[in-house]
Amino acid sequence: DAAGGLQSISVGTSLTYKLTPSWSVLGYAEMGKLVGDAERSPITQRGSDDLVKIGAGLSYSFTLDRGLLPWKW
Numbered sequence: 001d002a003a004g005g006l007q008s009i010s011v012g013t014s015l016t017y018k019l020t021p022s023w024s025v026l027g028y029a030e031m032g033k034l035v036g037d038a039e040r041s042p043i044t045q046r047g048s049d050d051l052v053k054i055g056a057g058l059s060y061s062f063t064l065d066r067g068l069l070p071w072k073w
Contacts, residue, residue, distance in 0.1 A: 007038040008051060027056045 010032030018024050032051035033039075039049050 006036055008032045008034050010051060012053070022060055022062060024059045024061070025056070026059065027054075029054050 010030050012028060012030030014026060014028035016024050016026040030051070030053040032053075034044055034049040034051065038044060
């Protein structure tokens with residue numbers, strides 16, 4: 001019987017690198033461990049209780065000229 005509460009403990013980091021004033025790339029990594037009811041669940045017993053997340057992304061940023069918008073802020 002699962003109950004509410006703490007399910008995992010994790011620590012992570014991320015890195016963003018500006019390619020140009022508008023373009024950036026980013027990456028992140030996170031490691032964690034299931035705890036409590038989540039760790040003892042028969043579903044999670046089949047695998048490891050260690051959690052690993054990694055990811056990457058690309059972002060584009062821009063500004064809007066408020067004078068060109070049809071509404072006022």
